[in-house]
Amino acid sequence: MSRDTYKYHFRQCGRIVYSGITTDLRKREREHQQHFGEDGHIKQVGSATTREAGLKWESEQTRLGNPTRMTGILRTA
Numbered sequence: 001m002s003r004d005t006y007k008y009h010f011r012q013c014g015r016i017v018y019s020g021i022t023t024d025l026r027k028r029e030r031e032h033q034q035h036f037g038e039d040g041h042i043k044q045v046g047s048a049t050t051r052e053a054g055l056k057w058e059s060e061q062t063r064l065g066n067p068t069r070m071t072g073i074l075r076t077a
Helices: 025-036 051-063
Strands: 005-012 015-022 041-049
Touching: 005 025, 005 051, 015 025, 015 051, 025 041, 041 051
Parallel strands: none
Antiparallel strands: 005 015, 005 041
16 A cells, blocks of 8 residues: 555644645645635644555544544535
């Protein structure tokens, strides 16, 4: 399995406004900045991982109460 998936938190004003996974951190940051505002930024969490492990992590973030695509806050891939 390929380790091409990155886990991240999109932060704005010192707080996490979105947690997710992506294969392109820069592109994803620009997309979030369009939605949440230019002052936000991505902070990578850990090392690159497999998509399966990334999805498991994302599910855990939802359980912890962090907003993810699974919570419906932002419905983009």
